[in-house]
Amino acid sequence: MVPDEDRILVGRSLKGDRRAFELLVKKYQQPLFNYFCRLVQEREMSLDFTQEVFLRAYAALHTYREKYQFSTWLFRIASNLLIDHWRKKKLPLVSIDAEPEDDEHRQPQLPDLEPSVSDNYEKKEMMERIEQALGQLPEFLRELFVLRHMNDFSYEEIAAIKHLPVGTVKNRVFQAREWLRSRLEER
Amino acid sequence: MSCPDLTQIYAYLDGELTAEDRLRLEEHLKACSRCRQLVADRRLFLEASSSLPQPDLPPDFSERVMAWLPPLKSPVRVWLWLAGGAYLLFSLVVAGLALGTRTALFPVCLQIFKNLYNLAADLSSLIVRLIQQAYGFIKALRILAGVLARLLANVFPSGSLGLAALVLGGVMSLALLWMLLRPTNYPTGDKK
Numbered sequence: 001m002v003p004d005e006d007r008i009l010v011g012r013s014l015k016g017d018r019r020a021f022e023l024l025v026k027k028y029q030q031p032l033f034n035y036f037c038r039l040v041q042e043r044e045m046s047l048d049f050t051q052e053v054f055l056r057a058y059a060a061l062h063t064y065r066e067k068y069q070f071s072t073w074l075f076r077i078a079s080n081l082l083i084d085h086w087r088k089k090k091l092p093l094v095s096i097d098a099e100p101e102d103d104e105h106r107q108p109q110l111p112d113l114e115p116s117v118s119d120n121y122e123k124k125e126m127m128e129r130i131e132q133a134l135g136q137l138p139e140f141l142r143e144l145f146v147l148r149h150m151n152d153f154s155y156e157e158i159a160a161i162k163h164l165p166v167g168t169v170k171n172r173v174f175q176a177r178e179w180l181r182s183r184l185e186e187r
Numbered sequence: 188m189s190c191p192d193l194t195q196i197y198a199y200l201d202g203e204l205t206a207e208d209r210l211r212l213e214e215h216l217k218a219c220s221r222c223r224q225l226v227a228d229r230r231l232f233l234e235a236s237s238s239l240p241q242p243d244l245p246p247d248f249s250e251r252v253m254a255w256l257p258p259l260k261s262p263v264r265v266w267l268w269l270a271g272g273a274y275l276l277f278s279l280v281v282a283g284l285a286l287g288t289r290t291a292l293f294p295v296c297l298q299i300f301k302n303l304y305n306l307a308a309d310l311s312s313l314i315v316r317l318i319q320q321a322y323g324f325i326k327a328l329r330i331l332a333g334v335l336a337r338l339l340a341n342v343f344p345s346g347s348l349g350l351a352a353l354v355l356g357g358v359m360s361l362a363l364l365w366m367l368l369r370p371t372n373y374p375t376g377d378k379k
Contacts, residue, residue, distance in 0.1 A: 025252050047244075
């Protein structure tokens with residue numbers, strides 16, 4: 001389904017066509033559930049959050065502007081919900097909004113010698129280890145990693161969802177990847 | 188080409204390098220086993236990261252969401268209901284009055300009718316007063332503009348006054364255009 005069809009479905013939903021909104025729910029329920037499952041790591045809470053995103057989106061549908069992609073608009077609602085949740089849990093959120101001075105300019109060095117992860121793991125085993133390590137990844141990095149790899153958003157789309165410069169998003173996704181990969185070395 | 192750094196390797200795997208940089212890096216990989224190993228490692232890692240299993244949703248999830256949907260916000264409908272309700276009430280009152288003075292409903296309907304009449308009269312006098320106030324305000328503005336124009340005409344030569352008005356008009360038009368075309372924020376309430 002191309003984004004233009006999303007806009008058509010939004011237009012029909014606004015005219016009271018509930019079937020059109022149901023099509024949007026069916027299209028985005030799995031990506032949103034993936035997102036919450038990886039970030040909240042509790043199935044029931046993830047189900048509640050996924051439902052809450054659709055309810056909030058429906059209530060605010062008249063404020064949606066067609067110049068934005070519906071998917072990024074929807075994930076921005078999801079991200080705000082998650083930030084509220086983390087605030088309530090009193091998790092450190094400084095890193096989400098802060099712009100570290102050297103964030104975009106840090107030049108990662110090529111490691112001199114590193115153990116080969118691909119020699120140690122089969123793909124399936126590696127997936128299991130990534131899943132485990134993901135839970136330990138700091139939230140502000142985990143969210144960007146999940147948006148990139150589980151939701152297949154481009155760097156530009158993630159930047160639009162998170163209101164961050166594209167360079168910062170790229171750098172943080174890089175940090176998340178290398179953080180996770182370094183955990184795979186600890187076998 | 189010297190060995191690429193990790194960001195370049197990831198940019199290569201993300202397909203974000205230019206054709207020229209990609210070819211240069213691929214040439215380097217043919218000659219450098221260490222970089223080949225790094226690329227193979229990261230490629231496997233990225234493939235594994237993007238193929239993590241999807242958690243299962245309950246089959247009736249979308250129906251559950253649809254059952255909880257709040258009513259769609261539409262201010263037009265609220266006004267339609269209000270107008271329809273008022274019309275219905277008025278019709279019932281008139282019908283009650285038409286039944287005659289002998290029915291028990293007559294005094295109640297008469298009272299409602301009087302109240303409705305008073306409400307309509309109050310509203311119309313309020314509207315008239317508001318119009319009068321607005322007219323007075325516009326008149327005051329006109330006088331103020333006249334005084335200002337005379338003051339300015341005494342200070343500046345007539346040609347420059349026209350130019351200043353033109354510039355002011357241009358700036359105001361641009362400001363209006365900017366306000367209409369500027370990017371709007373998402374309406375979801377930023378948590379920044």
